[in-house]
Amino acid sequence: MLTVLTPSYDRARTLPRLFDSLLRQASMDFEWLVVDDGSTDETAALVDGFATRAPFAVRRVFQSNGGKHVAVNTGVDQARGDWIFIVDSDDWLPDNALQVVTAALQPVKDDAGVVGLCFRKTDALGRVLGRECADLPVPWAAAPTQAGRRVRGDLAYVFRRKAMAAVPFPVIPGEKFVPDQYAWNRIGDQGTILFYLDRAVYRCEYLEDGYTRNFSIHLRRNPRGFFLFYAAQIRREPHFVDKLKAAVRCAQCLAYRAARRVRTDGMEG
Numbered sequence: 001m002l003t004v005l006t007p008s009y010d011r012a013r014t015l016p017r018l019f020d021s022l023l024r025q026a027s028m029d030f031e032w033l034v035v036d037d038g039s040t041d042e043t044a045a046l047v048d049g050f051a052t053r054a055p056f057a058v059r060r061v062f063q064s065n066g067g068k069h070v071a072v073n074t075g076v077d078q079a080r081g082d083w084i085f086i087v088d089s090d091d092w093l094p095d096n097a098l099q100v101v102t103a104a105l106q107p108v109k110d111d112a113g114v115v116g117l118c119f120r121k122t123d124a125l126g127r128v129l130g131r132e133c134a135d136l137p138v139p140w141a142a143a144p145t146q147a148g149r150r151v152r153g154d155l156a157y158v159f160r161r162k163a164m165a166a167v168p169f170p171v172i173p174g175e176k177f178v179p180d181q182y183a184w185n186r187i188g189d190q191g192t193i194l195f196y197l198d199r200a201v202y203r204c205e206y207l208e209d210g211y212t213r214n215f216s217i218h219l220r221r222n223p224r225g226f227f228l229f230y231a232a233q234i235r236r237e238p239h240f241v242d243k244l245k246a247a248v249r250c251a252q253c254l255a256y257r258a259a260r261r262v263r264t265d266g267m268e269g
Contacts, residue, residue, distance in 0.1 A: 002030040002102060003081030003161070007071030009037040011089035012046050019050050021092035021203075026099040031057035034089075035075045038065030067176030069169035069183070069225075076164045082109070085158045090205060094126075097201035101158055104139075104196055115163035115191035116184075118147065119156045120200040128200055129153035139194035144184040145236045147195055155195075156202035163187045170228060177218050178225035185236060219249075220256050227253035 004022065008015060015034075022032055032054070034047045044060065051058035061078050063071065076084060083105060087093065101117070108114040117139075121129045130153020133140075140147075147155065167186040169178050187193070219226050230253065233246040 001081040002098065003079040003084045004030055004032045005075040005079060005084050005086050006032065006034045006089050007037055007068045007075065008034055008039065008043060008089035009065065010039045010041045012042040014090040015043065015046055018087065018089065018092045022056065024095045026096050027102050028056045029102060030098055031059065031080055033075055033079055034060045035071040036060055036062045037071045038063065069178040070171055073168045076161060076168065079161055082161055083158055084161050084164060087202065092203050093201065094203060100199055100201050108194065113191045114194060115187055116157055116159040116193040118193055118195045119202065120197055121154045121156050121202040121204050122200045124203060124205050133197040136197055138198050139196050141192050142195055143188045144181060144193065148181065151197065154204065157184060159187055163190050166190060172224045175222040175225050177222040179229040182229040182232060185232065219252065223253040223256040
């Protein structure tokens with residue numbers, strides 16, 4: 001079984017769109033697991049209502065607000081599927097998405113060396129994000145950092161649950177965000193990730209209060225989480241310029257962390 005995992009915080013206004021897209025799937029061999037990250041809106045009643053009328057399993061797990069990365073950890077622990085497809089609460093799927101995913105899983109599901117599959121994302125109008133990659137083989141075996149540099153656009157990952165469970169996101173007191181790529185890279189260290197860059201299975205919309213539009217704010221609020229990612233990228237990036245960019249981000253994180261410490265000490269004083 002495939003688990004569609006959706007971390008959600010106060011997204012009652014967008015969850016119906018995702019649910020409707022799941023109802024339209026050509027394949028129903030999946031469960032939808034919503035990890036409610038301490039929502040204060042109508043998320044609980046909404047998802048519980050979905051569960052009463054869906055032709056697939058719908059489950060909601062509640063946790064105190066800890067951030068998306070903690071919600072993903074919870075979802076991995078609670079998932080019943082062998083494979084996990086993370087779909088954010090403000091995004092949705094084209095009608096054939098899960099059929100495409102399950103078809104790609106069939107030849108590799110028993111190959112323990114394959115830890116993940118990856119597909120393209122599109123915007124709300126169906127336009128593929130990032131560069132065209134017609135020159136690459138299908139599937140293409142690559143690491144997330146390598147693929148990200150080639151595509152230059154968001155990608156839709158499906159990971160083996162055991163591989164995700166082996167390298168959970170770090171939980172940092174006082175912070176609520178660790179970049180996804182930090183964990184995806186560590187999953188890729190365990191085995192092969194196959195990229196199907198000729199197939200789009202995910203549609204996304206960048207909301208005003210979402211991560212993409214508020215990168216700088218997240219960086220200031222979560223310097224230790226971002227430092228973990230950028231420090232690891234210094235080693236992973238093959239080119240000097242990219243290593244230098246990661247080092248500059250590390251310096252930013254250290255500066256934000258020091259500034260936070262000064263503010264905390266001042267408040268205590």
